[in-house]
Amino acid sequence: MIKLLLVEDDLDLAGNVMDYLELEDIVCDHASNGVAALQLLEENRYQVVVLDINLPRLDGLQVCARAREQGNDTPIIMLTARDQLQDKITGFKQGADDYLVKPFAMEELVMRVKALAKRRSAQNKQLAVSGLVMDLSGKSVSYNGVVLHCSPTGFKLLEQLMRASPNPIDRDELVELVWGEESPDSNSLKVHMHKLRKVLSSASVPMEINFKTQVGFSLSPVQES
Helix, strand or coil: CEEEEEECCCHHHHHHHHHHHHHCCEEEEEECCHHHHHHHHHHCCCCEEEEECCCCCCCHHHHHHHHHHCCCCCCEEEEECCCCHHHHHHHHHCCCCEEEECCCCHHHHHHHHHHHCCCCCCCCCEEEECCEEEECCCCEEEECCEEECCCHHHHHHHHHHHHHCCCCECHHHHHHHHHCCCCCCHHHHHHHHHHHHHHHHHCCCCEEEEEECCCEEEEEECCCC
16 A cells, blocks of 8 residues: 655645545545645655645745755655746756646556655655764765764665654565565674664764564654653
8 A cells, every 4th residue: 555645735636636546545645735745744654745836835846855855755746737848857856756747647647656656766865863864875874973884784774764763664674675685684683783773872873773573673762761
């Protein structure tokens, strides 16, 4: 099942889109303005965002740019009545992954949603969680300007934890994302997690990696006693 955020201020259109997507086993949250959209993006993890450009409070381009600045790597499809090449270029520069011009066929929207839901956005170059910043291009991570020295595997683990934060990520999903088909032995994951926890602790990062059976791993703020 795909979880999607639809950001559209035309309530009639939004209702029609949500009804159609539900038939395709796609679950939708809805926001009618840019501010509400950013709030939902902070609180939830989606596989795709369908984002109208002309929105009240914050337009779609601003929402897209801010989401990318905050490290959100959810694929974004821009919905707009603008069909000019320059408008599309602007959208892609702000971090959009795809562009669909109104009016559009519902079948085409579903096809694009399903294609993008299989991956994370390549538009995002940085992840940021509570002062912890990961440069995906430079393969570096820092906290308040101080570089953290992670092993290549530790970097991959931290990347997935940051992408999911504050939500947990299932152990099997984490293993597949980091190691692919070459799954490590059970002790290997424990060793790498132990080393990663030491890296965060030595840099006084106020985040901790927790694990709960049947829930998974999560990167969350240190709980004060």
